[in-house]
Amino acid sequence: MxxxxxxxxxxxxxxxxxxxxxxxxxxxxxxxxxxxxEATELGTEAYIYGYPLVTVEFxxxxxxxxxxxxxxxxxxxxxxxxRNFPDASYKDVTAPNADTLYSSAWLDVSKEPxxxxxxxxxxxxxxxxxxxxxTDVFQVPGKRTTGxxxxxxxxxxxxxxGMLPDGVKEYKSPTSIVWIIARTYCTGTPEDYRGVHEIQxxxxxxxxxxxxxxxxxxxxxxxxxxxxxxxxRDQVAGLSAEAYFSLLAMPLKDNPPAKADAPMVAKLAKLxxxxxxxxxxxxxxxxxxxxxxxxxxxxxxxxFEDARTNVNDWQFMPKTGIYGVNYLQRAFVTAFGLxxxxxxxxxxxxSEVDAEGKPYNGAKKYVMHFPxxxxxxxxxxxxxxxxxxGYFFAANPLNRYSISARQNLKTNADGSTDLYIQNESPxxxxxxxxxxxxxxxFILMLGLYWPKETNPSIINGTWxxxxxxxxx
Numbered sequence: 126m127x128x129x130x131x132x133x134x135x136x137x138x139x140x141x142x143x144x145x146x147x148x149x150x151x152x153x154x155x156x157x158x159x160x161x162x163e164a165t166e167l168g169t170e171a172y173i174y175g176y177p178l179v180t181v182e183f184x185x186x187x188x189x190x191x192x193x194x195x196x197x198x199x200x201x202x203x204x205x206x207x208r209n210f211p212d213a214s215y216k217d218v219t220a221p222n223a224d225t226l227y228s229s230a231w232l233d234v235s236k237e238p239x240x241x242x243x244x245x246x247x248x249x250x251x252x253x254x255x256x257x258x259x260t261d262v263f264q265v266p267g268k269r270t271t272g273x274x275x276x277x278x279x280x281x282x283x284x285x286x287g288m289l290p291d292g293v294k295e296y297k298s299p300t301s302i303v304w305i306i307a308r309t310y311c312t313g314t315p316e317d318y319r320g321v322h323e324i325q326x327x328x329x330x331x332x333x334x335x336x337x338x339x340x341x342x343x344x345x346x347x348x349x350x351x352x353x354x355x356x357x358r359d360q361v362a363g364l365s366a367e368a369y370f371s372l373l374a375m376p377l378k379d380n381p382p383a384k385a386d387a388p389m390v391a392k393l394a395k396l397x398x399x400x401x402x403x404x405x406x407x408x409x410x411x412x413x414x415x416x417x418x419x420x421x422x423x424x425x426x427x428x429f430e431d432a433r434t435n436v437n438d439w440q441f442m443p444k445t446g447i448y449g450v451n452y453l454q455r456a457f458v459t460a461f462g463l464x465x466x467x468x469x470x471x472x473x474x475x476s477e478v479d480a481e482g483k484p485y486n487g488a489k490k491y492v493m494h495f496p497x498x499x500x501x502x503x504x505x506x507x508x509x510x511x512x513x514x515g516y517f518f519a520a521n522p523l524n525r526y527s528i529s530a531r532q533n534l535k536t537n538a539d540g541s542t543d544l545y546i547q548n549e550s551p552x553x554x555x556x557x558x559x560x561x562x563x564x565x566x567f568i569l570m571l572g573l574y575w576p577k578e579t580n581p582s583i584i585n586g587t588w589x590x591x592x593x594x595x596x597x
Contacts, residue, residue, distance in 0.1 A: 159395065164409050165417060167396045168366060172421035174389050175373040175398075176361070176456040177260040180463065182376050183357045185302065189231050190351045192344050197229050200345025202239065202332070204230045204305075206325040210313055212518060213526075219516035223527040224508050224572060225251075225308035226321050228328050234282035235301035235379050240293060240336045241280060244327035246273045250310040250505045250574065251324075252470050254446070255280065258300035258380035260459055262446040262467050269470060269504065269575045279333060283381060290336060300380035305330070306464050310506065310574075312531055358460060362422060366414040370396070370404035377401070385450050428457045437592040438482065439571065441474035443584065468584055472576055476569045480592035487564040490547040490596040497540030502588050505575030506530065509544060514566035521561030522550075527572075528560040546593060569593065 159167065188205075191198045199205035207227045215221055232239045243253065243266065252267030266276055279293045282301050289295055307328060311321045331340050352360055364372070377400040382390050397405035409417065432454055433440045446467030448455035458465050462473075478484055479491060493509070501507035508529035513519040518526045528534075528544060535557050536542050545551040545559045546569070571590060573583055581588035 159408060161410065161413070164396070165413050165420070167392050168370075168409050168413060168417035169421045169424065170389070170452075171373075171393055171396055171398060172366070172369065172417055173424060173456045174386075174393075174452045175370070175377075176421075176425065177459040178258055178376050178380060179364075179369060179373055180357060180361050180459050181256075181258050181260060181302065181304065182372065183360055184463065185231050185304070186348075186351050187353060187357060188229070189345065190347055190353060192347060197227060199230065200342065201231050201233060202330060203342045203345075204228050204307075204325070204328050204330060206322075206328075208322060208325075209318065210311070210526075212524065213520035216517055220512060220570065221518060222308075223313070223510060223518070224310065224506070224529070224574070226311050226325065228305075228307035228309065228325050230305045230328075230330050232280060232303040232305070232330060233301055234280055234285070234298055234303055236282075238279045238281040238285055238287075238289075238295075238333040239303075239330050240333055241278045241305070242327070242329040242331075243276045243278075244324055245275045246309075246324055248273065249320075249324070251308060252466070252575075253305060253307045254464075254466055254470065255296065255298070256304040256306065256464065257298055258302040258376060259383075259448075260455060260463070260465075261299070261448060263299055264296045265467060265470060267470070289333075293336075299383065302376070302380055304464070362418070364418070366409055366417045367404055367406040369418060370398050370406075370409075374398050374400055374402055374404055389450075389452070424453065425456050425460055428453050429461075432457050436474070436590050438478050438480065439474040439476045439590040441472055441583075443468050443472070446470075468576070469578065470575060472573045472583055474571045474573075474583075474590055476571075476593060480594045483595075485546075485562070485567045485569065485593070487548040487562040487567060490545070490551075491562075491593050492596055493544040493546060493593045494591055495542045495544075496591075497536075499581075499588070499591070500530075500542060501571065501573050501590075502577040502581050502583070503573050503575055504577055505573075507574065508572045509560060510570045510572065511546075511560050511562060512568045512570065513563045514568065516568060519561070519563035519567065521563075523556075523559070523561055525559075525561055528558070532557050534558050547596075 188198045189201050191200060194203055194205045197205050197207055210223045211221045250268050252265055252269065254262045254265040257263050277293050278296050279289050280296050280298055280303055282298060309321050309324055311317050397408035432442050434443050444454060445458050445465035506529060508527045510527040511519060534542055543558060545555055546562055548562050548564050550556055551559050576583050578584055
């Protein structure tokens with residue numbers, strides 16, 4: 126069983142296990158035994174429904190299994206900061222970023238809130254999305270939503286009630302697990318690296334009981350039993366149905382489903398999935414222990430055709446970050462874009478073929494033409510990133526992996542803008558507009574940060590991404 130790579134509503138408040146129990150009150154305690162067909166159908170639905178929660182749990186274990194912050198890993202309750210953009214030698218994570226530096230923190234707010242402090246960022250673009258245990262972005266302070274001045278927030282758990290210090294605004298998390306994935310814009314120059322590092326060093330999270338006091342976060346503890354090498358997606362895909370559903374039952378206790386999930390929660394109970402208890406595999410049946418995961422993964426993979434929007438052979442997902450009861454959409458984004466933003470914050474159209482429907486190849490030359498006034502409409506910034514066939518950066522003489530307005534793009538006499546996408550330089554007079562390509566297969570990704578929501582807009586379809594045309 127394998128997940129293939131694809132290009133490419135806030136939850137109601139509830140109170141932990143009590144809320145889950147209330148959602149289950151209408152489930153008959155002595156339900157008739159499930160038929161094979163019923164068990165298979167329910168098992169597949171339950172697998173897809175729980176996929177984000179299981180994936181988040183695996184991701185949290187792996188990325189917090191360190192003694193102290195290093196790279197994008199840090200113990201629970203601490204920020205990890207990426208300090209530099211990766212180069213062509215980087216092969217740890219596909220589709221790396223060359224526009225924003227990441228800062229990540231995992232919080233457990235089941236016992237007490239955590240206070241997040243953000244510094245004054247001047248005129249710099251940044252966003253601080255907060256994901257709950259189901260991958261919904263429940264809050265996203267940043268330049269778009271809350272401005273760029275210093276800010277302080279208390280992230281509270283589902284059942285927390287209490288008083289907060291003056292000047293601290295409450296953000297109520299629907300779940301006990303919270304994942305903060307901050308992005309801070311950076312040009313990549315030595316001077317700007319220093320500026321962003323100063324900002325990252327001021328991103329702070331502390332328990333509410335330690336707020337305003339001298340606080341040193343505790344050292345992390347490494348669990349040698351946690352697999353730190355196998356990609357999380359592969360670890361999840363390798364679970365048997367019994368192991369998968371037993372794992373799902375545990376975080377359900379502290380990361381309650383939304384009220385709108387009540388019908389699905391009833392189905393979980395019929396299948397024997399009870400928060401905080403081991404899964405009763407007898408209700409599923411041994412013969413379906415392997416069949417259910419395989420069928421669920423196939424449905425997640427196949428959903429790409431329904432999830433995407435295709436414009437001039439550019440494909441993107443306009444519905445991310447908030448999923449409501451569209452569990453298949455949520456599972457698909459978890460599998461292929463874990464940590465996705467709301468579209469109001471960022472959209473990432475991806476293209477693997479040119480205007481003639483042929484795969485990109487560095488043996489050819491291409492032009493992406495933007496008519497006058499038709500560059501990507503954004504309030505933040507945009508960039509076009511080049512990846513090789515494996516979704517990694519490709520080495521080139523300019524060490525340029527993306528192109529954007531920060532390259533001081535030259536315009537044509539009629540005010541239009543051409544981007545030259547090819548392996549060899551288009552000439553010194555055009556190099557400002559050159560995105561270097563590898564010699565063979567490549568993939569393009571256009572990032573629009575804080576895209577405009579009024580016409581023209583990629584969100585409502587009034588702005589169309591231009592095709593990438595081969596030069597004849």
